[in-house]
Amino acid sequence: MKEKSERNDPDSVKMEVKAPVDLPSVRSGTIPPATANRLGLYLRELQQFQRSGVKTIKSTSLGNRLGLSDSQIRRDLALFGEFGKRGVGYDVSGLVGALRQALGTDGKWNAILIGLGNLGNALLRYRGFNQQGFVLQAVFDVDQNKVNREIDGIPIYAISELEKRVPSMGVQLAILAVPASEAQNLVNRLALLGVLGVLNFAPIGLSPPTGIQTVDVDLAVELQRLVFAVVNSNR
Amino acid sequence: MKEKSERNDPDSVKMEVKAPVDLPSVRSGTIPPATANRLGLYLRELQQFQRSGVKTIKSTSLGNRLGLSDSQIRRDLALFGEFGKRGVGYDVSGLVGALRQALGTDGKWNAILIGLGNLGNALLRYRGFNQQGFVLQAVFDVDQNKVNREIDGIPIYAISELEKRVPSMGVQLAILAVPASEAQNLVNRLALLGVLGVLNFAPIGLSPPTGIQTVDVDLAVELQRLVFAVVNSNR
DNA sequence: TACTGTGAATGAGTTCACAGCC
DNA sequence: GGCTGTGAACTCATTCACAGTA
Known part of the structure; x- marks a missing residue:
């Protein structure tokens, strides 16, 4: 395996901020590579929560599911802003949309x-x-x-x-x-x-x-x- | 994908020093996780060099092949010591043996x-x-x-x-x-x-x-x- | 001479700890 | 009250630059 384009790539992968559209979009201009490599995992778990009717998810639960710390989850998801509510958790379907957009897998x-x-x-x-x-x-x-x-x-x-x-x-x-x-x-x-x-x-x-x-x-x-x-x- | 046991695992994976055996073995007590994840790639490329009869390989060549910097290759391979000769390069078959041992894939x-x-x-x-x-x-x-x-x-x-x-x-x-x-x-x-x-x-x-x-x-x-x-x- | 091995510097990623807000 | 968001500290990883050596 080489993975030149991702896991081993020392270059930072940059993402331009898009003009705001109907879906809330990525907040920061850049997603760090280490975070980018976790996006697909987040999406998979969140889609599973979505399917089972869960509306809201806390950083600790998602962290347990993926073997990551709660603070790492918060750091990562804060890049997409707007989907976390203090005292409550993150809006699952909003995050799913934002992650798909960030990954580029909205669309065909x-x-x-x-x-x-x-x-x-x-x-x-x-x-x-x-x-x-x-x-x-x-x-x-x-x-x-x-x-x-x-x-x-x-x-x-x-x-x-x-x-x-x-x-x-x-x-x-x-x-x-x-x-x-x-x-x-x-x-x-x-x-x-x-x-x-x-x-x-x-x-x-x-x-x-x-x-x-x-x-x-x-x-x-x-x-x-x-x-x-x-x-x-x-x- | 979860990869709890490796790519995402925040814990350092440790490896005990074995008493010296006939094959030169791992030098340091610990292989950093980031390096550990590259060992399989090194092994694959080195085995390919071995098959084509190459006896010796330089950090720059191996780096080009894998999309990694030469200094990173040297850092990683220095953990296994003894296989690099200054002015020459690394001994391919010696490294193959050391990598298989470090990975645990010597043996069945x-x-x-x-x-x-x-x-x-x-x-x-x-x-x-x-x-x-x-x-x-x-x-x-x-x-x-x-x-x-x-x-x-x-x-x-x-x-x-x-x-x-x-x-x-x-x-x-x-x-x-x-x-x-x-x-x-x-x-x-x-x-x-x-x-x-x-x-x-x-x-x-x-x-x-x-x-x-x-x-x-x-x-x-x-x-x-x-x-x-x-x-x-x-x- | 041409390479490796490695201190030192830099940079990236993660965790801590707590302020801020619902 | 209980969560998120985030500055600051810390740890880990990579790169630089050069001394050391076959």
Whole structure:
């Protein structure tokens, strides 16, 4: 895993203040990277509270849920201002909206999946994507036997047709589930096609061309983190 | 994703100094958490260099590969001492050994997989596990139609048989690929069975009982990180 | 000469503790 | 009264810059 675009990126990720719109928006001009990496977790838990009808949540409860301190929760959420009421807690649905806006996941994102091996197949059928506004437009694979069919209404094309197919699809994101040896070449091609972000499952450190962001997920690395935590859990 | 046991865990993860053995071992008594989270990445890249016959590597090259500064690489690797030579670089295979030892992935880890849906199927066939000393001993699923068969020589049992099957298997790790609603209950049961670590793919914050560590991988959260990086990539 | 190893400086992130407000 | 919001203190992480060495 490389995660050049986030966890390991030393650069501060900046966010411009938008002119106020109907939804209350981010207050400060910048979200610190460490906070940014927690936003998705906050959103997930808050959406779960929302589903179970909880209207208001305290920093301590949310903290317990996520294994974070109450003061850290308050620091983070104070960046979005306006949603906490002293003596009461935070307004759940207001925060959900603000977090989605801060993350950029209000609105739709068109994605393609490249690689229909074991992992690709699992990702293709993964239901969590559509739920957060991600729309899978097409799948690409090298194997001619898999190509020119549809699965769940999503067309499968040859990777050689990337340059022909992608431009008309309005794709911003790509999910790479290909062997490590193919990944760098594909990122380069995707960048030329105007794709803005790549979720990379190939176990290799990519050098993304300028203009394209990558986030890496390496299952072997995650398992190693787990083992390290286990071995060192004697506090 | 919760990552209570690592990325978000505010506690420092400590590691005791072992008495010197044949392999040069970790020098300092403690690996800082931020460094610990990079160890798997270092290992992956170094193993790749090793495979391509590179004997020696400089902090700048490794840094370029991973998007980290050379001085950060040096700080991190100096914790393991002895492998850098001034004017030359680091000894690749020595470092690989030291990293595997520090991570705890020298030696074998027995694991089970719980949940044989789309993702579980992909994980079952994922080849990266065995390569790092992880051995999948069995798979568990609720679906009676999937049960009591073998796939690639790995037996599939009913989840109801966890308590019956696991104790004899010498299992330390479990991979959870089940719906969010099942995850907490399973972690509790696994902890009672003496399982030490859980790699959790369910999109939910777990409260692991004492004695068990969890590392969470939430694909939706990773996609949200990507979108955030894309939206904020105008520096 | 060309690199590593590391004090010192800087910067980022977290926690403390309490004032401020509902 | 019970919570949030936040200055101040603190801790952790990264970078700088250069001495030390193969």
